[in-house]
Amino acid sequence: MKKMLCAILSLGMMAAWCQAAEPVKPAKEVKLDPKWKLVWNDEFDYTGLPDTNKWTYEVGYVRNKELQYYTKSRLKNARVESGCLVIETHKESYEGMDYTSASVISKGKGEWGYGRVEILAKLPGGRGIWPALWMLNTKGGWPKGGEIDIMELVGYEPNNIYCTVHTYDTYVNNKKEGQSNHISLDTPQNGFHLYAVERYPDRMDFYVDDVKVLSYPKKENTIESWPFDGKFYLIMNIAYGGAWGGVKGVDPSALPQQMVIDYVRVYEEKKEAEPAAK
Numbered sequence: 001m002k003k004m005l006c007a008i009l010s011l012g013m014m015a016a017w018c019q020a021a022e023p024v025k026p027a028k029e030v031k032l033d034p035k036w037k038l039v040w041n042d043e044f045d046y047t048g049l050p051d052t053n054k055w056t057y058e059v060g061y062v063r064n065k066e067l068q069y070y071t072k073s074r075l076k077n078a079r080v081e082s083g084c085l086v087i088e089t090h091k092e093s094y095e096g097m098d099y100t101s102a103s104v105i106s107k108g109k110g111e112w113g114y115g116r117v118e119i120l121a122k123l124p125g126g127r128g129i130w131p132a133l134w135m136l137n138t139k140g141g142w143p144k145g146g147e148i149d150i151m152e153l154v155g156y157e158p159n160n161i162y163c164t165v166h167t168y169d170t171y172v173n174n175k176k177e178g179q180s181n182h183i184s185l186d187t188p189q190n191g192f193h194l195y196a197v198e199r200y201p202d203r204m205d206f207y208v209d210d211v212k213v214l215s216y217p218k219k220e221n222t223i224e225s226w227p228f229d230g231k232f233y234l235i236m237n238i239a240y241g242g243a244w245g246g247v248k249g250v251d252p253s254a255l256p257q258q259m260v261i262d263y264v265r266v267y268e269e270k271k272e273a274e275p276a277a278k
Contacts, residue, residue: 002249006104007066007186014187015080015152017107017135021050021075023158024083024084024120024192024262025192025193026120026191026192026193026209027185027187027191027192027209028193028194028209028210029210030194030207031210032061032211032267033034035057035116035270036116036267036268036269036270037267037268037269037270038161038265038266039112039115039265039266039267039268040110040112040265040266041263041264041265041266042054042055042085042263042264043263044080044083044084044147044261044262044263045083046080047080047081048079048080049073049075049078049079049080050077050078050079050080050085050104051080053109053199054106054109054110055071055104055105055106055109055216056104056105056106056107056108056109056268057070057071057072057073057078057102057105057147058070058103058105058235058237059071059072059101060095062098062103063242064239064242064243064244065241065242065243065246066100066130066239066240066241066242066243066245067097067098067099067241067242067246067250068089068097068099068100068238068239068240068241069094069095069096069097069099069100069101070100070101070102070103070237071094071100071101071102073082074100074102076088076090076100077089077090077100077101077102078102078104079150083152083262084192084260084262085104085236085260085261086258086259086260086261087101087102087104087131087226087236087237087238087259087261088101088102088147088239088256088258088259089101089124089129089238089256089257089258090187090255090257091252091255091256092257097239097250099240099241099255100226100242101237101238101239101240102237102238103235103236103237104134104235104236104237105233105234105236106233106234106235106237107136107138107233108233108235109233110233110234110266111138111231111232112231112233112266112268113199113229113230113231113232114200114201114268114269115198115199115266115267115268116197116198116199116266116268117135117150117196117199117264117265117266117267118194118195118196118207118233118264118266118267119133119150119151119194119195119196119234119236119261119263119264119265120192120193120194120195120261120263121133121151121192121193121195121259121260122189122190122191122192122193122258122259122260123151123153123160123187123188123189124155124189124238124257124258125155125188125189125254125257126155126251126254126255126257127155127248127250127254128155128240128241128245128246128247128248128249128250128251128252129153129154129155129238129239129240129254129257130152130153130154130155130238130241130242130244131150131151131152131153131237131239131259132149132151132152132153132236132237132238132239133150133151133234133235133236133272134147134148134149134150134151134234134235134237135147135148135153135196135232135233135235136148136232136233136235137199137227137228137230137231137232138230138231138232138233139158139230140223140227140230142169142228143166143167143168144168144223144224144227145227145230146165146166146167146226146227146228146232147164147165147166147167148165148194148197148199148204148228148232149162149163149164149165149166149180149196149257150163150196150197150206151163151208152164152244153188154244154245154247155161155245155254156247156248158188158189159184159185159186159188160183160184161182161183161184161188161195161208161213162180162181162182163181163182163183163184163197163208163213164179164180164214165179165180165204165214165216166179167224167226167227168223168224168225168227169220169224169226171227172247177235178214178216178217179216180214181206181213181214182213183208183213184212185208192260192262193207193208193209194209195207195208195245196208197209198232199227199228201218202215202217202218202232202252203214203215203217203218204228210268222235234264236258236259236261236264238259241272263265
């Protein structure tokens with residue numbers, strides 16, 4: 001009985017410690033413009049699988065000659081613990097493939113138009129790894145519906161964070177002027193950074209912490225050039241290998257790898273105050 005009581009007390013102390021863990025601090029403080037109003041968020045202040053009211057999954061082999069199988073509702077690959085969402089990639093045989101990972105998406109749960117989307121995250125590393133925080137149109141398909149890459153990293157360039165826009169015009173016809181840019185960070189694998197995009201009717205601005213990495217203007221009022229007026233959903237995934245991540249091969253000895261996400265927050269611009277009634 002005494003041993004059992006000690007075990008119960010130990011578990012209780014551990015749970016209390018997890019709940020009382022120090023909050024994650026970004027590598028650089030970012031002051032939010034007061035024009036923004038929070039409209040959707042997940043602070044990951046719970047434990048277990050990602051909240052099914054806010055998230056679902058891509059499943060199986062999806063794209064880009066990647067090597068991983070995306071699993072669904074599997075704690076080994078996607079779980080919430082100690083106040084963060086953890087997406088984890090493993091070398092293991094699963095459903096006929098040699099690697100597993102997760103792609104957690106907000107499709108059908110959270111979809112937004114103009115505004116700001118920001119994710120505070122610590123990234124994985126290792127040759128072959130390819131984490132991404134990105135958005136797709138709820139209509140139109142790919143690439144005509146457009147693609148908003150808030151953050152991409154490939155393991156063979158461990159310090160470079162890429163922000164990119166894909167449309168039918170820029171991608172298929174290879175007109176890439178002003179389509180992509182990157183910034184170099186010292187600690188994307190060791191510290192948390194804020195990755196964000198702000199969408200406006202005439203442009204999109206991409207930020208890493210408080211640095212504007214890319215501003216993509218509306219060049220033409222056509223669906224081929226600017227499919228970004230509709231609602232988009234968020235995708236958070238770690239790919240392995242594939243058309244970009246695997247260009248210089250893979251290093252399975254570096255696995256498992258984690259992308260750790262402290263929060264996701266979505267904002268809209270505040271409306272101007274209505275005039276006071278006379």
